[in-house]
Amino acid sequence: MSKKNCDFSPMKQKLIVEIQHLIAHLQSNVAKLDGEDYCLLNCLEEAKNQLVDIEAMAASFYLNCYLSTFTDTYEDLSASVQHLSKQRHGALIVVERSQSIDSIIQKGTPMEAVVTSKLLEAIFYPGNPLHDGAVVIRGNIVVSASNVLPLTKRKIGKEKVGTRHRAALGVTELSDALALVVSEETGKISFALEGNLYPINMFDSVAVDER
Incomplete structure (x- = not known):
């Protein structure tokens, strides 16, 4: 890579x-x-x-x-979260950076598959047995799916923060990983880094294939 x-x-x-x-x-x-x-x-x-x-x-x-520093598939990641957002399919994707997160998560189902937008969208399709939990990406590979992440113990402002967002914050508090979150309720996309959560708007910045 x-x-x-x-x-x-x-x-x-x-x-x-x-x-x-x-x-x-x-x-x-x-x-x-x-x-x-x-x-x-x-x-x-x-x-x-x-x-x-x-x-x-x-x-x-x-x-x-x-993302571009740690994976060549950042465009696939961007496209997949946008498609998931439009369909309001909740998602949680963790991209490892320089630190392994193996010791701080409950490992899910091994995959060892190359990252593609279609694969990620299939994983998080409602009803798929792997859609609960987080996908872990290392380099250009989906290492595993349905992983359980540590939840942040912090109080997050006045707004209600769902489990996916608390998990994204939790794993980024304990590592230098980056976590992408798509809200199932609103379709909004956020990413967590260093224990902070940032809303993003990618629809004007990345071209999305309409399928």
């Missing part, structure tokens, strides 16, 4: 443009504050929404950077 440099120039350029738009939006509204009747609240609400979109875009960019 080759080590790749983080070079996703179109994604980076789009991120820069969106940040510049946000700055310009804020600056133009600050200039209007001299008017006694001007209310800044609408501007702040719009800026907040823009910032959420920028955060998701940035997370998508960095996710591809992190």
Whole structure:
């Protein structure tokens, strides 16, 4: 497997443009504050929404950077989670990086198969005996499926966090692995790294085959 440099120039350029738009939006509204009747609240609400979109875009960019260093199949991973998201099929995929996670998980079913989008989507298809638990990827290989991960013991804000997300946080608290999560309820995609969870929006950054 080759080590790749983080070079996703179109994604980076789009991120820069969106940040510049946000700055310009804020600056133009600050200039209007001299008017006694001007209310800044609408501007702040719009800026907040823009910032959420920028955060998701940035997370998508960095996710591809992190994945491309440790697996040549990052495009298959990106495509698979997008397909799963559209169908609202829950998924949990752990990509090992420099540390093995064998000692901190309950091992599931061995697979030793090359990573493909179709394979991952089949594993997480509802009703498949392997769809519960996590897939573990090492390099370009699906090592095993239906693995049980350690759950984080931390209190995660005020929002309800499901088992998949708690497992993603748990395994990344105890290792340098990266965990991808697709919510079964909402279809939203997140990734966990170093015990932190990041929402991502990949639909504008990676072309998806419509099948």
